[in-house]
Every structure is written in structure tokens, then in C-alpha cells.
Amino acid sequence: MHVDRENIRNFSIIAHIDHGKSTLADRLIEKTGMITQREMQDQVLDKMDLERERGITIKLKAVRLNYKANNGKDYVFNLIDTPGHVDFNYEVSRSLAACEGAILVVDATQGVEAQTLANVYLAIDQDLEIFPVINKVDLPSARPEEVAQEIEDIIGIDASYAPHISAKEGLNIDQVLEGIVERIPAPVGDENKPLKALIFDSYYDPYKGVTCYIRVFDGKIYPGMKIKLMSTGKEFEVTEVGISTSKQIPVDFLSAGEVGYVAASIKNVKEARVGDTITDAYNSTDKPFPGYKKVTSMVYCGIYPAEGEDFNSVRDALEKLQVNDASLVFEPETSQALGFGFRCGFLGLLHMEIIQERLEREFDLNIITTAPSVIYKVHKTDGEIIDIQNPSNLPKPSEIDYIEEPIVSASIMTPSEYVGAIMELCQNKRGTFLNMEYLDQKRVTLKYELPLNEVIYDFFDALKSKTRGYASFDYELKGYNRSELVKLDILINGELVDAFSMIVHEEKAYERGRIIAEKLVDVIPRHQFAIPIQAAIGSKIIARETIRALRKDVLAKCYGGDISRKKKLLEKQKEGKKRMRQIGSVEVPQEAFLSVLKYDEKK
Amino acid sequence: MNELGIYIHIPFCIKKCDYCDFISVKLNDGLIEEYINDLIKEIEIYSKLISKYVIDSIFIGGGTPSSIDSKFIGKIFEKLYSSFNIDSKAEITIEVNPGTINKKKLEAYKDFGINRISLGAQSLNDKILQNIGRIHNEQDILNTIKLIKLEGFDNINSDLMIGLPEQTLHDVISSLEKIIELNLTHISLYSLIIEEGTKLYKLEQNGKLNLPNEDEERLMYHEAKRLLEKNGYRQYEISNFSKPDFECKHNLKYWTLKPYVGIGLNSHSNIWDYRYWNYSNFKEYHNYLMKGKLPIENKEYINTISKITEFMILGIRLNSGINREEFKRVFGTDMDYYYKDAIQKNINNGLIFDDGKNIKLTSKGLDLSNIVELDFYI
Structure with a gap:
């Protein structure tokens, strides 16, 4: 199973929602013969129904493909899937960190969008080689040349060699495969150095315990080895390492440059968080992988059992979800109106909606959710500063000196005819205008600073309705501002x-x-x-x-x-x-x- | 011997009224002939099943039973008399509509033993009658009643409606005054309900219906009730008023869980611990009878709990109310065992009162009876 580092290519596919990321992944898998057509579900990498329905990927996974290139050599491709939504920015950045390159899929009819940009910048931050691909060229409204120009103008990378493909029709997929070999650099690393591996995903498996997807940068990892997770210092013994194709295949070891999975009897995903570094417990690497952070919740809401629904069923369901989703946090709370329930924290609004829907669909629960809230920093008159996310816990006005609220920097990409409507909306949402940039004659990026509390109220729905769904929106937390709340x-x-x-x-x-x-x-x-x-x-x-x-x-x-x-x-x-x-x-x-x-x- | 009521449905009309969602079709000679024969067959089947009962009420309803030739009604009665044990003092009602009746028909009804006429007057305002798609005017109503009386019928009901499009309190009172003047024995006062699928429903959906608001409608109800009571009519059910001893025996069976059998299209029966109903489609109804079977579409077994529920939700609509002792006699348990909280809550809310023996609706309860019934529904 072991391959020469020279012949490994580790990459992700990045794209805006609906630009065809998953379809391209399917084609690559199909063309490399990893899975037969029959085995292949509609979109292999998106396992969860909900994801498939929404056309987005929530949890990331990796798949190993074997490819014989035109030069006659055998290559191993590790395709690392990334979630496409801003709520999961941190996870995206971690999976990109495991790669040397990224295929950028741009829709030939839509062009570059806000999320495309956000993801490209993440990839550039990780020093990845970007390999642009123009998709959906089979559509009558495709304008591949213009879109290639757009990629060059807006992103500033050479798109002259970008394959014009149709992932749906399987057109020019071989150009993509060859491009991966040629454009994306082989990994570098030293097998003789102490083990240094990055966790870019983890999930709970009822038989193996927590399974981590890792990228090995230096050294080797093998069963029986004692490893240490560097953020916590906790040590575990490796029970299994392997690679994942259409199924998981155990191997003797994974070494520098390789991507695979590792199981080490870890009980809880919280102990093997994305972004953490795995090293040899007895011979530790001196430098953990930079950029590890514990994810923090941006949005909170109360989740309560609806009338006739059992509190314990809701708790059990939340616990089950948390096993695979370390970014979901919850604690019990009570409401006079709704009785016993939970205060839950999420990465963002989409994450919140997904959890709510999974509770209702997968667990068949009737739940009531309260208005989403953000974390406010309350400066009390006695000098104490407290974080408040449940409005009921806000101190009396007489005890409050002032309150700070979270502010996000938002970028909204829109056809120019909606600029007026969007400015009015942002104005109405207490936004501060930063700048406006014309991407081309028809499209504009607006930059605003917006209070997160306005964004979570009904901003998305309002934006969608005012721009007939044509605007795309992206935001990240910027900091806290004092506000009259x-x-x-x-x-x-x-x-x-x-x-x-x-x-x-x-x-x-x-x-x-x-x-x-x-x-x-x-x-x-x-x-x-x-x-x-x-x-x-x-x-x-x-x-x-x-x-x-x-x-x-x-x-x-x-x-x-x-x-x-x-x-x-x-x-x-x-x-x-x-x-x-x-x-x-x-x-x-x-x-x-x-x-x-x-x-x-x-x- | 046990008593039983019989309902017979005549699903034919000259024209369907704009508010009506009952089973009825336009007069059609061929269909009438076939349908009457089917009724005869259904009666034939029942003759063996209910031979142990004494029939003490018969109600010929519709549709418009008076719209078809009286010879058909005659055929039905011929069969009824030869099949059942009909009490000589039985209350025998037929529904008639103004404009569909004449001297000859009434004479025939009298011959068949019919002793009660229920007239669908609805309103005595020509404009309003037109608004709801009635085919007659005020004068037709007055002429018809005169004729009915002339033929010697002394037990007469008139249906009146309130809450109609464009109707005012003044209209209601003046209609009622005209009817009261005629000294009928019974008056039914129905609130208009806009049912899905009717012409009025469509108009309302399109915002083209000027209905009195809730407050006005309730004022109509209570003023009408006051006027009726002042003139010697006693209310015995939410919508029904009569001179003493002229309550409709047949309708009372519905509220008091007494057995009745419905014959004809979509007719409902309550007997042998079942409620069941016939097919509402001519073809199916006909086919079953051709095979010598009762044309029952569906049935519901009435277990003790259902029966208790019915006892309460139907009984509360009667002015006599629900009798605690009767409850205990029928069900062997105190009413409080099931209903202590529900009764107390509704007393506290002023919807019912307890006179020591009976639970009854208050005046406010008459307006909000559904709330009480909902609390009694178990």
C-alpha cells in the first residue's frame, strides 16, 4: 500500500454552493475506478440526507484514489472534502491545511461568487496551489472565457489553462486528473523526524471509538504506537491506522505525506478536535501544527421539547449529535413558558438550522426553538464583565454600565441592480458601509460591518427576498462594539x-x-x-x-x-x-x- | 316496547341554495323513480331488522321532499306502514319549501298520516332571500303557510336564519315578527355557517360577502331569542324554540342518544351501539340495494366512553341540560368522576351553571357552546 511521496497528491475541491463540487468529486472517483457505478450513491461524499438535500457538505471526509497518469506512473490522490459554508470556516481551513493544492470549481454561468472568494482566500492563506476548473460548460448560458477572465481579474491567478468541463456530463474529466498530477505539488516531509500529524476531521464510530482523519507531515504512525494529542497532552495507544477508499482499509503504517485515518480508543470527539496535532508520546515534535483553536459558538438558542415530547429524548438526541459534532454545545436550562430545555450554541445560523432539522427528522422529535441570540459582553457597574447569551439572564438595567455586541465583517456579492436594495437593508440593520467594488460591469461586492444580532434575526431571508436569491453573503466575526442595547x-x-x-x-x-x-x-x-x-x-x-x-x-x-x-x-x-x-x-x-x-x- | 325514529332523505331540489352543502341534486324524473324504488328496497331490508321497535317519529327531510310528486311520497308511506309498527300518535314530519307546494300535495300528505310540516322560510326579506339563492319570496312564504293551515295542519315549524349576507338586526326582528304573527308551534333559528364548497364560500374567499360581524350576529341571536320567549315560545335547544309540548320529538332523539334509523342517501343511523351512515353517491347506494344489502359506507362503534362524550356534548345543548342523576343511572358513575374539573372550569368562566340537579349553558354559554363541548370531549 505504501507509495512514494513523489507520487502522492493531496487536494481539496473548493466551490460556491451549487457550482458542482460534489458532482466533480463523483466523476473523479468514478474515473479512477475506485467505486463501481452501482456502488456509487448519487453523491458519494455527502453521506447525510440533509446535506444532500441542501446540496451542501457538513462533515468532511477523505477518499483515496489511484490514478495511472499519461506519463505511465501510478499516483495516489487524496481527495479531502470540505464543507462549503461560512459557518464551518475553521473546519475548511483545517482540511485545506492538510493539502498541497485545491481545485477551484467555478460555474461557467454564474462566475465567481462571495463564497468562492472566501474559500480561495482560505486556500491562499494555507499556501495552496490553486487549480481552477470551469464547470457546467455544457449549459447554453455558459460563458467560460469570460469566467476565466473573471478568475484572473478577481482572484489574480492564471486561468488560461483551466479545463472547461461538465462534471454532470463527464466532459474533460481526464484534463482535471492530469492537471492534478501536473499542477498540484507532491507533499514534502521527513519520515525520520518525530511524528507530526494534523487532525482534519473526527467522528465517533460505535465499534472503533473516535476515528480521526489525519494528514501525516513528518514521521510515521502505526498500530501499537503511543501517541499524544498536543492541545490536551492526553495520550492514547493506536489501535488501527488505515486509508479510506469506498471503505476503510487498515494498513501497517502511514508516513509523511500520506492521508488516512487513525483509531486509538478515544471515547469522545471532544478529545480529538479538528486542528489538533498528533505526535509520538515518547518523542514529541517540537512544533505543533499552528492555528489550532477551540471552536467557539457564535449563535445560541433555546431548544425545548414541544408539548407531549420527552425532555430526556431531546437530551439523548443532542448527546448523540454531539458525539460527531464537537462544535455543538448545550446545557440544560428552564424557561417559565417552555419548561425544561436546553441552551445550545452553534457555529452559525446554518449550523443551528441543521441541528434543529436533524433533531426533527433523524430523531423524529417535536421541538420548540427560541429566538437565536449572540453573546453580549455586559459591563456591570461594579466593574465585572459577564457574557450573556440568554436574554433572561441580563442583569437589571441599574446594574449595567454598558453592553458590547459582536460585529461581523460581511461581504455581499450581488448583481449591480440590487445594490440600492442591499444598502437600504444593511442601513436598516445598523450596518456600517466600508466599501464597494465593481468585479465587472454587472457585479459588485459590498463590504459592511454589521451587528451579528441583526444578521441572525432575518437578514438572510430579507437579502434573499430583496435580491431574488442572486446575492451571496459571507461574514466573519470582527470584534465587539459598545452599543445601546x-x-x-x-x-x-x-x-x-x-x-x-x-x-x-x-x-x-x-x-x-x-x-x-x-x-x-x-x-x-x-x-x-x-x-x-x-x-x-x-x-x-x-x-x-x-x-x-x-x-x-x-x-x-x-x-x-x-x-x-x-x-x-x-x-x-x-x-x-x-x-x-x-x-x-x-x-x-x-x-x-x-x-x-x-x-x-x-x- | 322500544321506540325508534326514522329519517328518510329526499335528495332532490329545484335549485341548490347558495349556503347548502347537503347531499342534493336537481330534480331528474328518471333518477327520482329509481331512487324511490331504492328507498323501498332499503325499507324492506329494515322491516326484518327493526320489527321489535315501535316507530314514534318519522322525518322526511332533504333536499326538498315537497319538490317531488306526492305519489312518490305516497309509495314510501305505503311501504313504511306495511313494514313497521308505527305508533298511532307518531310525530310524522315532512320538510317543504315555499313555491314547491300546493293544495293537492298537502291533501295527499294529510292522507299519508303526516301531521307536522317544517317549512324552510329562512327569511322574510326578499332581498336577503335572493342573496342566499332561495327560489321564493316573502309572499310565497305567507301564502304557503296560509295554505298549510287551511289544510288543517296544526303543528308547523318554520326555519329562520341569522347572520346572512347584508342582513341587519332589523331584518331579523321584522322577519321574526311576521312569523310570530302566524302563531306557528315551532321555530328553528339557525346561524349561517359558511361551508367549504358552497357558492357563499367562494364569494367569501373572494371578499365579496358582506356578513354581519360576530357581535352583530350574536345580537341577532339574543334579540330573536328574547322576542320568541316574550311571545310564548320556549327554547329547548340552542337553535330550537317551541310552544309548550310542541318540541320536535324526532330531533330530540338526536340530542338524547335515542335510537334512530336513517334511510336514503347519506342518511345517518344510531342504533345497536353503532353510528353508521349510508353512501352519499347514487350509484353506490343503488348498487348495494340491488344486491339486497344495506348501503352502509362506514360505521363507528359507540363504546362507553364515546357514549359518555355524546351524552355530554349533545345534552349540554338542551335547555334542560345534563341531569346528574340520569348520568349516574345510565353510566353507573358520578359525572364528577370524569368531568369535575371541566365543569368547574366552565362554571368559573361563566359558560355553564349547576342548579343542583342539572348542568346547563348560561346565556354566554349559548354563544360559546363549542368551548364547553370541547372540554366535555374525552
């Missing part, structure tokens, strides 16, 4: 409902409060009594709506003795009632908690 509370029939509380900018509070109150009027059914819905800051009511009292609720006569119809109606209403949350004497449907999060074009 207040806690907005919602009172239903005079009772504060903690699940609706949120921290908002003072200037936004009135509008936000009014919108929520109006939505609640729509979704909460009328009761026998009038129900005031109030939005308040402290004891000051800033918006008020009323759900009118129900004056008439009489079922039809039972004509001709048709009692069954009446019972069916009652049965249905009863079912609906079961899914209500009782807040004081008011029954609140579950949709109420969701509805306040949704972007509404009318408002």
Missing part, C-alpha cells in the same frame, strides 16, 4: 413570556416589539376574554395589540342526526389544543414561537 420583553395577558424575550438595539425595539405583537395577534387563537399583547422595555410598554374576545363559537346543527361529523370536528380541535402551551390562562400554539423568528416581507 435593551431587553425587549413580550407580555401575554400581563404575563412576561421569557421565551419571547430578546436583546435588541434601542432604536429597533419599538419596531420589533410592534411586529412581534402583531404576529402573535395572528397566531394565538381568540379566547373567551380579550388578551392584551404587550411589548415592553423594563416596565415601559412600547407596543400593544389586543386579541379580541371570542364572541361566538357554536358548532353547526347536527342535521339529519349526523353526530359523527360533529365529533370529528371536536376531535380535530382537541388535537390542536393538545399542542398548545398554557401561559397563564392563555393557550399559545407552538407556531407562535416560530412565527416571531420569520421574516415577513410585508413588515
Whole structure:
């Protein structure tokens, strides 16, 4: 199994969503004969249904391909898959760090997009050789020459040799394979130095324990070896090393330049985090791999079992998800309105949505999620600084000196006709305009600084709706700014409902409060009594709506003795009632908690 | 001997009204002939099944039973009398619509033993009648009632509707005053319900229907109720008012879980611990009977819990309310065993009251009876 380092190529494929990354990966796998067509699922690397549905990759994996080049030599390709979304930036950077090169896939009809750029810069940061490929040239609207020019102008790399391919049709895939051999450098490293390997992915396997995908830079790793994880200093004994093709194949050892997996009876993925360096426990490398960081949650929300759902089932499901997703954090919390639940932390909004959907789909759970929140730094009058992500924990206004909120630098790439709409939106979201750059005559990149708390509210939906889906958006945390923030509370029939509380900018509070109150009027059914819905800051009511009292609720006569119809109606209403949350004497449907999060074009 | 009610459905109309979602089709001579023969067959099958019962109420409903030739009604009665044990004091009702009735038909009804006429008047305002697609006007109603009385019928009901498009409180009161003047024995007062699939539903969806709002509609109901009570009518169910001893025996069976058998298209029955209903499509209904089988589409077994639920949700609609002792007698358990919390909650909310013997709807409860029924539904 061992190959000459000269004949190894380690690379990733980077692309904007939908530009054809996974399809190209499929073609490469197919062409190198690693898996037969029959074995191949639609998109081999995207295992999870959810990923496939959304066309994105969440967890990264590596696959080893054998390729006989035109020069007659046999090569080993290690294709390392990367998640395509900004929420997983850190993971992307770690998997790129395991490579010498990256294939950049650009859609011949769409051209360069915000995410393409973000990923290219990550690759350039890692000193990777970038090998551009122009995909979807079979489409009638393809403009490969223009797109090649765009790559040169915007990214500043030579695209004259970029193969024009159609991954879908299998067109010119051999040019890509040859390009990998020619363009991407072979790995360098020293087998005789102490072991130094980078973890770029880890997951839990019920039989082997935690399995880490690694890239060996120096030395060797083999079963029986005592290894050390350098961020924690914890030591483990290697039980298995191997390579993954369509399945995992154990090998005697992995040495410098190689990519493979290692199992070492590690119990929890938290102990083998992405970005950590593995070394020989008895002969440690002097330099761990730079850039390791513990991922931090950017977005938080409460996840609660819906009516009739068991708290323990939700906890079990979260624990199971966490086994494979070290970036998911959660702890129990209680809400007066929703009972026992969890406060969960996520890498970003997409990560949050994915977890919510997996809980609902894979675990078949009924959950209620509260409005997402970010971490605020609260400077108290006594000099203490505390991190707050649950609005309910915000200290009394009298104890607060000032609050800081997280700010992101955002870049929005858009067809130029939407610039006005986007500027208006960013303005409305308290954005600070930084600059605007024309990529070509039709496309513009806008740079803004935006408070993360505005981004998580309904920014994505609003951007999508205002640009008919044509704008792409990318952001990264920049730092914290002092801001005039207040806690907005919602009172239903005079009772504060903690699940609706949120921290908002003072200037936004009135509008936000009014919108929520109006939505609640729509979704909460009328009761026998009038129900005031109030939005308040402290004891000051800033918006008020009323759900009118129900004056008439009489079922039809039972004509001709048709009692069954009446019972069916009652049965249905009863079912609906079961899914209500009782807040004081008011029954609140579950949709109420969701509805306040949704972007509404009318408002 | 056990008593039983019989309902017979006549699914034919000259024209379907704009609010109606019951099973009915346009008059069609061939179809009527076949359908009446099917009814005769269905009665024939029942003659063996329910020979042990005394029939104390018969209700010919529709559709518009008066829209077909009275000879067909005659054929049905001929078969009924020869098949069942019909009590000499049985209440025998037929539904008629103004504009579909004449002296000859009424004479025939009298001959068949029909002793109660239920008239679909709905309103005595021509504009409003037109709005809901009725084929008659106010004058037709007055003429029809006069004729019915002239033929010697002394037990007459009129249906009236409230909450109709463009209707005002004044319209309701003036319609009611005209009807009260005629001194009928029974008045049913129904709230319009916009059912899916009707013409009014479509209009409402398109925002073309000017309906009174909830407050106005409730005012119509309570003012009408007040006026009726002032004139010697007693309310005995949410929508039903009568002179003393003229409650509709047949309809009361529906609210009091008494057995009844429905004959004809989509008719519903409640007997032998089952509720079941016939096919609502002519072809299927016909085919079953051709094979000598009852045309039952589906049935529901009424276990004790269902029966308790029905006892409560139907009983609460009656002004006499639900009797605690009767509950205990029928089910062998205290009502409180199942309903203590539900009763207390609704008393606290002012929807029902407990007079020591019976649980009854309050005036507010009449408007919100569904809330109470929902709490009684187990």
C-alpha cells in the first residue's frame, strides 16, 4: 500500500454552493475506478440526507484514489472534502491545511461568487496551489472565457489553462486528473523526524471509538504506537491506522505525506478536535501544527421539547449529535413558558438550522426553538464583565454600565441592480458601509460591518427576498462594539413570556416589539376574554395589540342526526389544543414561537 | 316496547341554495323513480331488522321532499306502514319549501298520516332571500303557510336564519315578527355557517360577502331569542324554540342518544351501539340495494366512553341540560368522576351553571357552546 511521496497528491475541491463540487468529486472517483457505478450513491461524499438535500457538505471526509497518469506512473490522490459554508470556516481551513493544492470549481454561468472568494482566500492563506476548473460548460448560458477572465481579474491567478468541463456530463474529466498530477505539488516531509500529524476531521464510530482523519507531515504512525494529542497532552495507544477508499482499509503504517485515518480508543470527539496535532508520546515534535483553536459558538438558542415530547429524548438526541459534532454545545436550562430545555450554541445560523432539522427528522422529535441570540459582553457597574447569551439572564438595567455586541465583517456579492436594495437593508440593520467594488460591469461586492444580532434575526431571508436569491453573503466575526442595547420583553395577558424575550438595539425595539405583537395577534387563537399583547422595555410598554374576545363559537346543527361529523370536528380541535402551551390562562400554539423568528416581507 | 325514529332523505331540489352543502341534486324524473324504488328496497331490508321497535317519529327531510310528486311520497308511506309498527300518535314530519307546494300535495300528505310540516322560510326579506339563492319570496312564504293551515295542519315549524349576507338586526326582528304573527308551534333559528364548497364560500374567499360581524350576529341571536320567549315560545335547544309540548320529538332523539334509523342517501343511523351512515353517491347506494344489502359506507362503534362524550356534548345543548342523576343511572358513575374539573372550569368562566340537579349553558354559554363541548370531549 505504501507509495512514494513523489507520487502522492493531496487536494481539496473548493466551490460556491451549487457550482458542482460534489458532482466533480463523483466523476473523479468514478474515473479512477475506485467505486463501481452501482456502488456509487448519487453523491458519494455527502453521506447525510440533509446535506444532500441542501446540496451542501457538513462533515468532511477523505477518499483515496489511484490514478495511472499519461506519463505511465501510478499516483495516489487524496481527495479531502470540505464543507462549503461560512459557518464551518475553521473546519475548511483545517482540511485545506492538510493539502498541497485545491481545485477551484467555478460555474461557467454564474462566475465567481462571495463564497468562492472566501474559500480561495482560505486556500491562499494555507499556501495552496490553486487549480481552477470551469464547470457546467455544457449549459447554453455558459460563458467560460469570460469566467476565466473573471478568475484572473478577481482572484489574480492564471486561468488560461483551466479545463472547461461538465462534471454532470463527464466532459474533460481526464484534463482535471492530469492537471492534478501536473499542477498540484507532491507533499514534502521527513519520515525520520518525530511524528507530526494534523487532525482534519473526527467522528465517533460505535465499534472503533473516535476515528480521526489525519494528514501525516513528518514521521510515521502505526498500530501499537503511543501517541499524544498536543492541545490536551492526553495520550492514547493506536489501535488501527488505515486509508479510506469506498471503505476503510487498515494498513501497517502511514508516513509523511500520506492521508488516512487513525483509531486509538478515544471515547469522545471532544478529545480529538479538528486542528489538533498528533505526535509520538515518547518523542514529541517540537512544533505543533499552528492555528489550532477551540471552536467557539457564535449563535445560541433555546431548544425545548414541544408539548407531549420527552425532555430526556431531546437530551439523548443532542448527546448523540454531539458525539460527531464537537462544535455543538448545550446545557440544560428552564424557561417559565417552555419548561425544561436546553441552551445550545452553534457555529452559525446554518449550523443551528441543521441541528434543529436533524433533531426533527433523524430523531423524529417535536421541538420548540427560541429566538437565536449572540453573546453580549455586559459591563456591570461594579466593574465585572459577564457574557450573556440568554436574554433572561441580563442583569437589571441599574446594574449595567454598558453592553458590547459582536460585529461581523460581511461581504455581499450581488448583481449591480440590487445594490440600492442591499444598502437600504444593511442601513436598516445598523450596518456600517466600508466599501464597494465593481468585479465587472454587472457585479459588485459590498463590504459592511454589521451587528451579528441583526444578521441572525432575518437578514438572510430579507437579502434573499430583496435580491431574488442572486446575492451571496459571507461574514466573519470582527470584534465587539459598545452599543445601546435593551431587553425587549413580550407580555401575554400581563404575563412576561421569557421565551419571547430578546436583546435588541434601542432604536429597533419599538419596531420589533410592534411586529412581534402583531404576529402573535395572528397566531394565538381568540379566547373567551380579550388578551392584551404587550411589548415592553423594563416596565415601559412600547407596543400593544389586543386579541379580541371570542364572541361566538357554536358548532353547526347536527342535521339529519349526523353526530359523527360533529365529533370529528371536536376531535380535530382537541388535537390542536393538545399542542398548545398554557401561559397563564392563555393557550399559545407552538407556531407562535416560530412565527416571531420569520421574516415577513410585508413588515 | 322500544321506540325508534326514522329519517328518510329526499335528495332532490329545484335549485341548490347558495349556503347548502347537503347531499342534493336537481330534480331528474328518471333518477327520482329509481331512487324511490331504492328507498323501498332499503325499507324492506329494515322491516326484518327493526320489527321489535315501535316507530314514534318519522322525518322526511332533504333536499326538498315537497319538490317531488306526492305519489312518490305516497309509495314510501305505503311501504313504511306495511313494514313497521308505527305508533298511532307518531310525530310524522315532512320538510317543504315555499313555491314547491300546493293544495293537492298537502291533501295527499294529510292522507299519508303526516301531521307536522317544517317549512324552510329562512327569511322574510326578499332581498336577503335572493342573496342566499332561495327560489321564493316573502309572499310565497305567507301564502304557503296560509295554505298549510287551511289544510288543517296544526303543528308547523318554520326555519329562520341569522347572520346572512347584508342582513341587519332589523331584518331579523321584522322577519321574526311576521312569523310570530302566524302563531306557528315551532321555530328553528339557525346561524349561517359558511361551508367549504358552497357558492357563499367562494364569494367569501373572494371578499365579496358582506356578513354581519360576530357581535352583530350574536345580537341577532339574543334579540330573536328574547322576542320568541316574550311571545310564548320556549327554547329547548340552542337553535330550537317551541310552544309548550310542541318540541320536535324526532330531533330530540338526536340530542338524547335515542335510537334512530336513517334511510336514503347519506342518511345517518344510531342504533345497536353503532353510528353508521349510508353512501352519499347514487350509484353506490343503488348498487348495494340491488344486491339486497344495506348501503352502509362506514360505521363507528359507540363504546362507553364515546357514549359518555355524546351524552355530554349533545345534552349540554338542551335547555334542560345534563341531569346528574340520569348520568349516574345510565353510566353507573358520578359525572364528577370524569368531568369535575371541566365543569368547574366552565362554571368559573361563566359558560355553564349547576342548579343542583342539572348542568346547563348560561346565556354566554349559548354563544360559546363549542368551548364547553370541547372540554366535555374525552
